[in-house]
Amino acid sequence: MNRSLRGLLYAAQGVVLALSLVGVAALAQDAPGLRIGVRGEITGISGDVLRVHASTGENVSVDLTAQTQVRAVTLANIEDIKPGSYIGSAAMPMADGTLKALEVHVFPPQLAGTGDGHRPFDLAKGSSMTNGSVGDLVVSNGRTLTVNYKGGQQKILVPDDVPIVNLAPGDRSLLKAGVKVVMFVTQGADGKLTAQSISAGKDGVAPPM
Template identity: 60%
Template sequence: MHTVPKRFIRTLLVPALFAATTLAGVQYAQAQAPVQPTGVRGTVVTLNANTLKVHSNAGQDIDVKLAPDTPIRGVTLANITDIKPGSYVGSAAIAQADGTLKALEVHVFPASMVGSGEGHRPWDLGQNSSMTNGTVGDLVVSNGRTITVKYKNGEKKIVVPEDVPVVNLEAGDRSLLVPGAHVVLFAKKGPDGALSALFISAGEKGITPPM
C-alpha cells in the first residue's frame, strides 16, 4: 500500500478550503445584501380597498398593496425660483465628465419632509442615474442654473437645464389615487411576489411625476 505524501494532501486541501470559504462568503454577502425596492411608474387604473392597480409605462397592469399609513405625496408644478438656499430638495441626475451632475428632474420637499431620504444613491430613471436628497447651499440661477445640494458626509453640484421639470412635493392622501392619475411608487416584494408600496407620488391636475 502506498502512502500519500502529506505535501500532496495539502496541495489538494488548501484550494478546496479556499473555494469553500469563498463560496460561504459570497452566500453570506448575498444574504446580507439589502433588497432593492421595485419602482413602478404609470397611471392609476383602480383603487379597491387596499389594492392599487397601476397600468405601468411598460404596458403591464400591476397590483400594489397599500397599508393604512402608506405615505402619499402630491406632485405640483414648481419653478427653479421656488428653490432657495436652505430648501430641502431631491434630484434624479446623471454624472458629467467634470464631476457635476446633470439633473433629470428636481423636486422640492415641504418643511414637514425635511430629511426624507437624505443622501446620494443609485436611481432607476436612466442608465447610471442617481438620486441626491439634501439641503440647498449655493444657488445660481443666472449662470447655468446650478445648485449645490448638501447631505450628511457629502455634497453634489447639480446643473439644472432649462427644460428639466421642477416640482413641489406635498402631503397627500388616497383621494389623489383616482383613475388616470400619474404615479411613481416604490414597493417591496414579499415572499409570494406581491408588492407592497413604501410610498407613492401622485401627480395633481394631470401632472406626471418626473422622478
C-alpha cells in the same frame, strides 16, 4: 415572481420620492420583504387594491394599508428653491464633475432629511439621485445648485427645460384612474405587492422622478 413582473421592478434603498423615488436601482429578485419601485398610471382602485399600468407595459395590483403614505406631486419652478430648501434630483454626470439634472423635486419642511445622500439611480443609464439641503443657487450660465448632504456635496446644473415639482402631503383622494404615480412597495412571500409610499401627480402632473 414571474419573469415579466421581474422586468418592471427595480430594487431601491431610501425613501423617494419619491420619488423616489430614491435608492440604489437594480432588478428585483425573488426575496420576500424586498422594497421595490414601480412607475406607471392608475387604471382603477377597488377598496384597498390599486391597479396600475406600469411604464414597462405590465398591469399590476398593489395593496394599500393604513400605513401607506400618499404624497401629491405639483408643478414648481426654480424660484421655489432657496438656500436651505431640501430637494432631490436625478442627474447625469458631466465632464467637469458637475451633475446635470434630469428632474428636481422639492420636499416640504416636514420631510427634510428624506433619503439624504448621493447614490446611483435608474431614471437613465448612469444617472444618480442626490437628496440634500441647498447651500447656494447661482443663476449664471444656467442655474446651478450646491446640494449638501451628510458626508458630501454636489453641484447640480438645472437646465431651463428640466421639470421641477413640489412634494406635498396627500391622501387617497388623489388615487384615481389616469393619475400618474411613482410607488415604493414591498413584495410578500405570497407575491402580493403592498404600497409603502405613493407619489401621485396632481392636476395632470406626471411625477418626473
